[in-house]
Amino acid sequence: MKINILKTALLSVLFAASLSLSAQTDSNVKAVMDNILTRASVRSFLEKPVEQDKIETMLRAAMAAPTDRNLQPWHFVVLNTPEAVAQYAGDGERAQRMKKTPLIIVVCADTARMAKGEVREIWIQDLSAATENLLLAAHALGLGAVWTTVHPIAAKVENVRKKLNMPANLYPMCAIRIGYPNPERKAEPKDKWDVNKITYGAWK
Numbered sequence: 001m002k003i004n005i006l007k008t009a010l011l012s013v014l015f016a017a018s019l020s021l022s023a024q025t026d027s028n029v030k031a032v033m034d035n036i037l038t039r040a041s042v043r044s045f046l047e048k049p050v051e052q053d054k055i056e057t058m059l060r061a062a063m064a065a066p067t068d069r070n071l072q073p074w075h076f077v078v079l080n081t082p083e084a085v086a087q088y089a090g091d092g093e094r095a096q097r098m099k100k101t102p103l104i105i106v107v108c109a110d111t112a113r114m115a116k117g118e119v120r121e122i123w124i125q126d127l128s129a130a131t132e133n134l135l136l137a138a139h140a141l142g143l144g145a146v147w148t149t150v151h152p153i154a155a156k157v158e159n160v161r162k163k164l165n166m167p168a169n170l171y172p173m174c175a176i177r178i179g180y181p182n183p184e185r186k187a188e189p190k191d192k193w194d195v196n197k198i199t200y201g202a203w204k
């Protein structure tokens, strides 16, 4: 009799725990999906520095990305002072916009850690996964960010390498501009869902 009561009590506790677990999982899924679906490229920022703990959270997200054979062939250059940002921005009209960026993270390949032979180019996929993780972390932290192209434009690659005096083993793929979004130039997320871009199974 006592054992039956104990069994019933234990089952009730387990059932309640599983209910609260699935409820929590559902809200986690919603939070993650909301973060992905509401991200948009932000190109206008407040003149407010990005806190060090937020920089580290974004870098942790970037380095959590999957990579081919777990090679992690990356290096992140953090430009978080007006001087460092100005050094990256250089001169000219476009540079003025770049200079208004509170934080730039240059995502680089570390050629010493890259795969060799036929799969060498897979570093682009590795670094792109890291970059997207970083963009999503920025958005979750209330920051805005935009991916800007460096690779594959050879002149840009050389320019960035020169401006930052990069060591020979580093090769910049992109620069992520980050800061607190300017509410006067709000970036709206785009609805890109398109069933025509999905095929289930093979073609006949």
Ligand SMILES: Cc1cc2nc3c(=O)[nH]c(=O)nc-3n(C[C@H](O)[C@H](O)[C@H](O)COP(=O)(O)O)c2cc1C
Residues within 6 Å of the ligand: 039, 040, 041, 042, 043, 146, 147, 148, 149, 188, 189, 190
């Ligand atoms: C590989 C890549 C390169 C990009 N290069 C630039 C760039 O050089 N300058 C820029 O303003 N945005 C750049 N973007 C951002 C895209 O313009 C943007 O992601 C796209 O228009 C979709 O908008 P969304 O990010 O708001 O969804 C780049 C994005 C990717 C993925």
